[in-house]
Every structure is written in C-alpha cells, then in structure tokens.
Amino acid sequence: MLKLFTVGPVACYPQVLEAMGMQMVSHRSEEYKTLHIETVAMLQRFLETKNEVFLFSSTGSGFMEASVRNCVTKKMLCCVCGSFGKRYAEVATANGKQVETLEVPLGEPILPELLDKKLSEVPDVEAVSITHNETSTGLINPLEQLARVVKKHGKLLFVDAVSSMGGTEIKVDKWGLDVCFSSSQKCFGVPPGLGIGSVSADALKKSETAQNKGWYFDFKVWEKHQKKQGTPMTSVVPQIAGLNRILTVIENKGGKASFFDLYAERNSRIREGVQKLGLSMFPKSGHESPTVNCIKSPAGIDGLEVYARMRMDGFELAEGYGTIKNSTFRIGNMGYIPFEDIDAMLEALAGVLAGLGWEI
Amino acid sequence: MLKLFTVGPVACYPQVLEAMGMQMVSHRSEEYKTLHIETVAMLQRFLETKNEVFLFSSTGSGFMEASVRNCVTKKMLCCVCGSFGKRYAEVATANGKQVETLEVPLGEPILPELLDKKLSEVPDVEAVSITHNETSTGLINPLEQLARVVKKHGKLLFVDAVSSMGGTEIKVDKWGLDVCFSSSQKCFGVPPGLGIGSVSADALKKSETAQNKGWYFDFKVWEKHQKKQGTPMTSVVPQIAGLNRILTVIENKGGKASFFDLYAERNSRIREGVQKLGLSMFPKSGHESPTVNCIKSPAGIDGLEVYARMRMDGFELAEGYGTIKNSTFRIGNMGYIPFEDIDAMLEALAGVLAGLGWEI
Numbered sequence: 053m054l055k056l057f058t059v060g061p062v063a064c065y066p067q068v069l070e071a072m073g074m075q076m077v078s079h080r081s082e083e084y085k086t087l088h089i090e091t092v093a094m095l096q097r098f099l100e101t102k103n104e105v106f107l108f109s110s111t112g113s114g115f116m117e118a119s120v121r122n123c124v125t126k127k128m129l130c131c132v133c134g135s136f137g138k139r140y141a142e143v144a145t146a147n148g149k150q151v152e153t154l155e156v157p158l159g160e161p162i163l164p165e166l167l168d169k170k171l172s173e174v175p176d177v178e179a180v181s182i183t184h185n186e187t188s189t190g191l192i193n194p195l196e197q198l199a200r201v202v203k204k205h206g207k208l209l210f211v212d213a214v215s216s217m218g219g220t221e222i223k224v225d226k227w228g229l230d231v232c233f234s235s236s237q238k239c240f241g242v243p244p245g246l247g248i249g250s251v252s253a254d255a256l257k258k259s260e261t262a263q264n265k266g267w268y269f270d271f272k273v274w275e276k277h278q279k280k281q282g283t284p285m286t287s288v289v290p291q292i293a294g295l296n297r298i299l300t301v302i303e304n305k306g307g308k309a310s311f312f313d314l315y316a317e318r319n320s321r322i323r324e325g326v327q328k329l330g331l332s333m334f335p336k337s338g339h340e341s342p343t344v345n346c347i348k349s350p351a352g353i354d355g356l357e358v359y360a361r362m363r364m365d366g367f368e369l370a371e372g373y374g375t376i377k378n379s380t381f382r383i384g385n386m387g388y389i390p391f392e393d394i395d396a397m398l399e400a401l402a403g404v405l406a407g408l409g410w411e412i
Numbered sequence: 413m414l415k416l417f418t419v420g421p422v423a424c425y426p427q428v429l430e431a432m433g434m435q436m437v438s439h440r441s442e443e444y445k446t447l448h449i450e451t452v453a454m455l456q457r458f459l460e461t462k463n464e465v466f467l468f469s470s471t472g473s474g475f476m477e478a479s480v481r482n483c484v485t486k487k488m489l490c491c492v493c494g495s496f497g498k499r500y501a502e503v504a505t506a507n508g509k510q511v512e513t514l515e516v517p518l519g520e521p522i523l524p525e526l527l528d529k530k531l532s533e534v535p536d537v538e539a540v541s542i543t544h545n546e547t548s549t550g551l552i553n554p555l556e557q558l559a560r561v562v563k564k565h566g567k568l569l570f571v572d573a574v575s576s577m578g579g580t581e582i583k584v585d586k587w588g589l590d591v592c593f594s595s596s597q598k599c600f601g602v603p604p605g606l607g608i609g610s611v612s613a614d615a616l617k618k619s620e621t622a623q624n625k626g627w628y629f630d631f632k633v634w635e636k637h638q639k640k641q642g643t644p645m646t647s648v649v650p651q652i653a654g655l656n657r658i659l660t661v662i663e664n665k666g667g668k669a670s671f672f673d674l675y676a677e678r679n680s681r682i683r684e685g686v687q688k689l690g691l692s693m694f695p696k697s698g699h700e701s702p703t704v705n706c707i708k709s710p711a712g713i714d715g716l717e718v719y720a721r722m723r724m725d726g727f728e729l730a731e732g733y734g735t736i737k738n739s740t741f742r743i744g745n746m747g748y749i750p751f752e753d754i755d756a757m758l759e760a761l762a763g764v765l766a767g768l769g770w771e772i
Contacts, residue, residue, distance in 0.1 A: 053435065061436040061649055072650060073433035075413065076421040076603055076747075078728060109605060110628065111469045113645040117628040148624035237646055243436055245469060245605040245648035264508035264624070268470065268477040285473040286597055288605035289421055290432060290650065368438060387436075 054368040055393050057322075059187050059215065059344050061237040061244050062387030067301055068242050068294040076289060084289065085281040091292055092278075094299040098308055099217070099232065101224035101250050106274045108247030109288050112214040115233030115249040116143045118269035119181070119210040122259035123231065124149050129170065129177040129207075131155075131162045133193065134186035135374040136212060144181075152177055158189055158376060161339045164197040171205040178258075179208035179230075185216035188373035190346025190382060191335035192216065199227040208255060214238055217248070219315045219343040219386060221308075230255040236291045239315070239343060240298050241387035246291035251275075316342055318385040318394060325398035326383070329405060330412040334380050345383045346372075353408045355381040361407065365400040414728040415753050417682075419547050419575065419704050421597040421604050422747030427661055428602050428654040436649060444649065445641040451652055452638075454659040458668055459577070459592065461584035461610050466634045468607030469648050472574040475593035475609040476503045478629035479541070479570040482619035483591065484509050489530065489537040489567075491515075491522045493553065494546035495734040496572060504541075512537055518549055518736060521699045524557040531565040538618075539568035539590075545576035548733035550706025550742060551695035552576065559587040568615060574598055577608070579675045579703040579746060581668075590615040596651045599675070599703060600658050601747035606651035611635075676702055678745040678754060685758035686743070689765060690772040694740050705743045706732075713768045715741040721767065725760040 056063040064072070077083040088107070095105045108114045120128070120143060127150040130141040137155075144151045154170040156162060162182065171180070180202045185192045195211065202209045211232040213222055218239030224232050233249030236242035251271055259271040267273060268285070277284045302311050319342050323333065326347055334346040349355035355372045358381045362369050372380035383397075416423040424432070437443040448467070455465045468474045480488070480503060487510040490501040497515075504511045514530040516522060522542065531540070540562045545552045555571065562569040571592040573582055578599030584592050593609030596602035611631055619631040627633060628645070637644045662671050679702050683693065686707055694706040709715035715732045718741045722729050732740035743757070 054437075056436065056438070058436075058438045061438060061646060064436055069433045069435065073429045075429065076416065076418075076424055076597070077414070078416070078418045078421060078730070079604065080731070081728065109471045110474070111645040114470070114628055117626055121626070143627040146625065146627040146630065235646065237436070243648075243650045244439070244646040245651060265506065266477055266481070266626070267503040267506040268474055268629075270506065285471040286421060286595065286604040288603075288648075290603045291605060368441065370438070371440070 054363065054366055055397065056387065057367060057369045057383045057385070057389065057397060059370040059382055059384040060235065060386065062241055062384060063389060064243060064294070065241045065298055065301070065388045067297050071293045071297040072243060072290045074290065074293055079282060079287040079289060084287065087292060087296055088281050088287065091296045091299065094303065095248060098299065099222055099224045099250055100226065103224060103250040103252050104275060104278055105248070105250045106278065107283060107287065107292055108249065109283060109285050110247045111244060112233050112235035112247050114247045114269060115231065116140055116212065117147065118271065119231040120144045120147045120149055121265040121269060122262050122271045123208050123255050124178050125262070126150055127152065127177050128179045128181065129154060129174060130181045131167065131183065133160060133162055133183065133189065133191060134158060135188035136186055136214070137183045140181045140183070140212060159191065159335045161191060161336065162193050162198060164194065164201050167198055167201045171201065171207070177207060179210055181210040181212065184211050184213045185341050185343060187215040187344055189335055190333070190341045190344045191339050192341045195222070196227050199229060203228045208258065215343050215386070220312055224250050236295055239386045240295055242291055242294040242298060246288045246295065315385060318389060319343065319345065321391070321394050322383050322385055329402055334376065343384065343386050346380050347383065349379055349381055350410050353410060354378050357408060358404060361404040362400060365404065367397045367400055414723065414726055415757065416747065417727060417729050417743045417745070417749065417757060419730045419742055419744040420595065420746065422601055422744060423749060424603060424654070425601045425658055425661070425748045427657050431653045431657040432603060432650045434650065434653055439642060439647040439649060444647065447652060447656055448641050448647065451656045451659065454663065455608060458659065459582055459584045459610055460586065463584060463610040463612050464635060464638055465608070465610045466638065467643060467647065467652055468609065469643060469645050470607045471604060472593050472595035472607050474607045474629060475591065476500055476572065477507065478631065479591040480504045480507045480509055481625040481629060482622050482631045483568050483615050484538050485622070486510055487512065487537050488539040488541065489514060489534060490541045491527065491543065493520060493522055493543065493549065493551060494518060495548035496546055496574070497543045500541045500543070500572060519551065519695045521551060521696065522553045522558060524554065524561050527558055527561045531561065531567070537567060539570055541570040541572065544571050544573045545701050545703060547575040547704055549695055550693070550701045550704045551699050552701045556587050559589060563588045568618065575703050575746070580672055584610050596655055599746045600655055602651055602654040602658060606648045606655065675745060678749060679703065679705065681751070681754050682743050682745055689762055694736065703744065703746050706740050707743065709739055709741055710770050713770060714738050717768065718764060721764040722760060725764065727757045727760055
C-alpha cells in the first residue's frame with residue numbers, strides 16, 4: 053500500500069473509511085435528513101457563516117460552474133496565479149461569459165493593490181473569482197485582504213477554496229465571501245464525489261433572475277430542497293456520512309484551530325525536511341501554501357522522475373502540474389498522514405535525490 | 413437496520429460495501445487508470461456498445477443536463493409518462509431549449525405509433541428523450557420499438573435508463589441509443605454519486621459545435637480525458653471501485669442474463685405476493701416495470717400511511733411520488749435483497765394492511 057502525500061484524493065482517516073462502508077439509506081428518509089442537517093450545521097460553524105451551505109452531488113468544480121451560471125449575467129474577473137485560476141476562466145468562458153483576467157507570474161500571489169487597480173480598470177465586471185490556495189504552485193493568496201478589496205468595489209466574490217477549506221482559517225461572513233467552495237477529497241480527508249460550498253443571500257438574489265442557468269447547479273433549486281433537508285437529485289450519502297464523521301472528530305478534538313495546527317505542523321515538518329536536503333520552494337517566500345508544498349526540482353533532475361522513483365519506494369507524492377510539470381514536484385499534507393510517515397518519506401526522498409546525482 | 417425495498421439509493425451488495433471502504437488512490441495514478449479502463453470496458457460489454465462510456469462525477473441527472481447542453485441547439489421532444497419524464501422537460505427548459513412534449517396519462521406507456529405521429533407533427537426537433545423505466549409509476553416503456561421510430565425520423569435519442577440499466581436488457585448499438593444513462597445507486601446496487609452513460613459518435617459530433625455548453629458536462633472535454641484513461645475533474649473513486657466489483661461479480665456468475673433473471677424473479681415474487689393480498693398494480697397491465705412495483709393503495713387507505721407503518725416494522729419501501737403520492741406506494745427490487753427478506757416483507761405488509769382495516 054502506497055503512503056499518500058497526494059494533493060487530492062488524499063488518504064482518508066480510518067474513521068471516515070469506516071463510515072464509507074455503511075449500508076445505504078434512502079436520501080428522502082428520516083435517517084438521511086438527520087445526517088444532512090447535522091452536517092450542514094457543522095459546516096456552518098466551521099466556516100463561521102449563516103449562509104446556506106450546499107452539499108453538491110459533484111466535485112468542487114461543479115461549484116465553479118454553478119457560481120458562473122447563477123451569478124454572472126455578462127462579465128466577470130478571474131484572478132489567475134496558476135492552473136486552477138486558469139480553470140475558472142475556462143469554465144466561465146465555456147458558459148458564455150466575458151472574462152477579464154488578472155494574471156501574475158507562476159509562484160507569485162495576487163496582491164490586494166494589484167486587484168484594487170484592476171477593478172478600477174474594469175468596473176463593469178459583476179463578480180471576481182479568487183483561488184484561495186493554488187494547488188498547482190503550492191501558493192496561498194491573502195484572501196481576507198483581497199476580499200476587502202472586492203467588497204470595496206461592490207462585486208460578488210467567488211472563492212475556490214478547494215485545497216484550503218478545512219486546512220486553514222476561512223471566515224465566510226466576516227470576510228464577505230459570496231460563494232466559497234471545496235471538495236470532500238482535500239483537507240477533510242474524505243473520498244471524492246462531494247462538493248461543499250456556502251452561498252450568500254446576495255448570490256441567491258442574483259440567481260433569481262439568471263437566464264439559462266440549467267437545473268443541476270441552480271442555486272434556487274438547491275435552496276428549495278435545503279428547506280426540505282435534502283438535495284434536488286440523489287445525495288452522495290457515503291461521502292456525506294464520511295464528512296459528518298470527520299467534522300465530529302474535529303469538534304471533539306479541540307475544534308478547527310487544533311486541526312489547522314496539526315496541518316501547519318505537518319506542513320512545516322515537510323518543508324524544513326526538504327530544505328535540509330538543499331531544495332527550495334517554488335512559490336515566493338512568505339506565500340507558501342499550508343497544505344501543499346510545491347518544490348523546485350534541482351537543475352538537471354526531472355520532477356517526474358522524482359515522483360516515479362518515490363512511488364517505487366512506496367510513497368505517492370504529486371507530479372508537478374501544467375507548465376511546471378518537469379521542474380517541480382509536490383508533497384501534500386492533507387488527509388490522514390501519521391508523523392512517522394513524514395519522516396520515512398523524507399528519508400526516502402533523500403535517497404531518491406542522491407540516486408539521481410543530487411549532492412547537498 | 414431497516415430492510416431496503418427502496419427505489420434508490422438501494423441496499424448495496426456486501427462486496428460493494430467492502431470496496432467502498434478502500435483507502436484512496438490518486439485519480440491520476442496507474443492504479444486508478446487500470447480501474448477506470450477496466451470498468452469502462454465492462455460497461456461497454458454490458459451495454460453491448462462501442463460508444464464512449466463516461467463515468468460522471470454526478471448523479472444520473474447530470475447526464476440529462478449534459479445531453480441537452482451538448483446535443484440540442486434549439487428544440488427537442490420529451491416523452492412524458494411520469495415525474496421523471498417531466499423532469500427531462502424541466503431540465504431542457506432550464507437550459508434554454510424549446511421543448512415539445514408527448515404526454516400520456518399516468519400509468520400508460522409511450523407507444524411507438526403515438527411517437528411516430530408526434531414526430532411527424534414536429535419535424536424540427538433535434539432529439540427525443542425517453543424514460544425507459546418510469547420510477548414514479550413503476551412502468552416500463554417499449555424502448556427497442558420506440559428507438560426504431562426515433563431513428564426512422566433521423567433524430568438523436570436520449571434514454572433515461574436510471575432505474576432500468578443493470579436490471580433489464582439494453583442493447584445500445586443495436587437499438588441506436590445516442591445518450592443512454594443511469595446512476596450507480598439503482599440496479600447496480602452501488603451507493604449514489606456516480607453517473608454512468610454511453611455517448612454515440614453522432615452525439616459527440618453534435619457537441620463539437622454546441623454553444624454555451626459549459627465545462628462540467630462537456631462531452632468533448634470528457635472524450636479528451638477518456639483517452640487519458642481518466643475524468644476531467646476528480647473521479648468518484650469509491651463508487652467506481654464499487655461498480656467495478658459488482659460488474660466483476662456479475663461476469664463471474666453467469667453474466668448479465670442471470671442477473672436480469674434474478675431481478676425478474678424477485679419482481680414477480682413481490683408482485684404475485686401483493687396481488688394475493690388483493691391489491692393491484694398502478695401501471696397498465698403488460699407494462700409493469702421489472703425493477704419497481706408501483707401498487708395502488710386500497711380505497712380509504714393512504715399510501716403514505718402504508719409506507720410509515722412498514723418502516724415501523726423494519727421495512728423501508730418507497731412512498732408514492734408526485735400527484736399519486738397518497739394513492740400508491742412502491743416496492744423496489746433493486747440492489748441487495750435476499751429472497752427471505754421478500755417473504756418477510758410481504759408478511760409484514762399483510763399485517764400493516766389488516767391493521768389499516770383492509771380485508772381481502
């Protein structure tokens with residue numbers, strides 16, 4: 053069995069896997085309704101929001117499509133600092149919207165002053181998308197400050213929190229996030245197939261008059277079914293049960309702050325270990341992600357080769373992504389990862405790099 | 413633990429539940445690729461098709477939305493004989509398409525001559541949707557003959573096979589079905605969250621020029637990733653592993669014909685048992701579904717009350733659906749149902765009906 057240091061799907065907590073093996077219940081039964089409202093309430097506490105929280109029968113990308121369809125009539129601004137920011141722009145275009153982009157070089161963050169300037173230049177956009185944690189480059193953007201800028205300009209704010217929600221703080225109401233979404237298979241350590249997202253009253257209002265928004269991801273249809281303690285189509289019952297289980301574990305073990313501390317500890321243990329081997333991080337210093345370390349592969353060594361050799365040693369890291377596929381590799385710290393596995397992984401990495409001719 | 417005679421999610425086979433508890437693998441890993449291509453190949457054999465078979469990270473309803481977005485420019489015809497036929501029309505309208513409907517009274521099937529006549533009256537529709545097995549009324553439509561009519565008129569054919577695929581024969585290529593889809597949580601006895609559907613070359617060709625079709629359900633994006641042995645967004649790994657497991661079991665135990673025989677045997681055991689109690693079926697004789705028995709609640713007895721009392725006895729049936737909520741109740745025979753449970757359920761039903769004053 054490979055030890056997973058992936059960036060999603062990540063290794064699941066044993067309690068979650070146990071929940072995944074449950075026998076089914078009907079998604080219209082009392083048993084499901086209880087599970088549904090309990091899970092939604094725990095997520096609202098976790099995200100510090102009174103907004104609706106929907107449990108989509110899709111991955112997080114379903115929320116990208118939903119945000120664009122429900123809340124953009126003509127034009128939006130997509131902040132791009134890597135492949136998943138680009139994905140947002142692609143999804144918006146595929147849905148017939150005009151897209152402005154604010155793009156920075158790979159490894160650099162979106163900074164508030166840049167966004168402020170850009171929004172002054174394109175005052176006609178209705179919404180702004182921000183990738184909170186760019187999984188492809190291992191970089192985190194200063195969401196709270198960026199949100200303040202977006203709200204100053206009076207725009208709706210969509211946050212792709214796919215690889216940050218559950219791993220680092222997000223205060224939906226205080227920061228003013230209109231659509232903020234993630235997936236089950238990242239920081240919560242649950243298998244894939246479930247989209248998790250909060251939707252503000254302003255976003256719902258915009259949806260009321262949206263044309264041609266489809267059925268599957270229609271926020272108003274979701275809102276209607278939420279009142280009936282369920283989902284429009286069949287709910288992804290096992291993943292919701294798994295999410296319920298891990299949220300319960302978190303609440304019982306000191307709450308979300310302890311969980312974030314655990315992730316931060318793993319993250320720095322990996323980063324320091326890698327730096328001790330003489331390697332450096334891909335993103336600009338001070339903006340490294342708390343959930344994914346993206347590491348520069350040393351000159352002359354192909355990142356894909358590091359990935360492949362680590363697999364042979366029993367560790368599944370993540371390949372570099374997009375244009376930096378060969379020049380980087382990534383080590384995730386989400387999901388179920390015992391500390392002793394981190395140490396073993398770092399030892400294996402030292403061996404692999406030495407085998408590829410790397411001298412510290 | 414309730415014994416499930418639901419219409420989805422249904423009780424899962426023990427082998428499937430075991431597979432659901434697996435530790436994750438990355439959806440870009442060699443392990444996943446093997447699982448993916450193996451599952452797709454088994455489905456192609458099961459459906460007797462050379463068409464692409466996609467494993468959607470959504471429920472079956474995602475395929476409704478996809479068929480409409482990818483393959484209808486302006487106008488389609490929806491055949492409606494119950495709530496799920498109506499759902500198709502609703503989805504098409506929500507996606508900005510003009511919809512013609514061919515509607516028959518509840519409990520009656522769509523017949524080939526009716527469809528032929530209707531298609532002559534609306535020659536400008538691009539596609540036709542048919543609900544193979546209408547879950548809400550427990551009725552099966554004569555798909556092979558209907559398909560022949562649709563093809564005679566040269567239209568694309570979308571088949572909602574949500575509660576039939578896996579439970580009764582479907583020959584995709586021979587019958588000429590362009591989009592034919594189902595969900596994991598019905599006849600295959602796998603938990604919900606996975607959409608399963610075949611897409612023909614003609615449907616893919618139509619998608620090439622479709623405008624504003626979005627990203628999440630874009631058949632051309634799916635086709636591109638299928639070549640890379642994966643899915644555009646994260647794959648629903650546990651449900652795919654569960655589906656793989658049950659398809660393997662079916663192949664090893666005499667193939668699909670034996671599986672259909674098993675479902676037919678359960679189905680008639682339930683129907684005959686119910687008829688012995690003096691009750692009758694809701695759909696017109698000769699058109700009863702092989703996977704869902706929809707039963708008329710006797711005069712003066714509320715179907716919802718039958719459902720509620722059966723639950724108290726430990727059996728979860730399904731409530732009536734839509735406008736016939738109170739006048740019917742449903743007993744599904746999909747998923748994991750040992751024969752002794754059928755006998756126990758029928759005995760409990762006799763007791764519940766007697767308690768409600770029903771005399772044979």
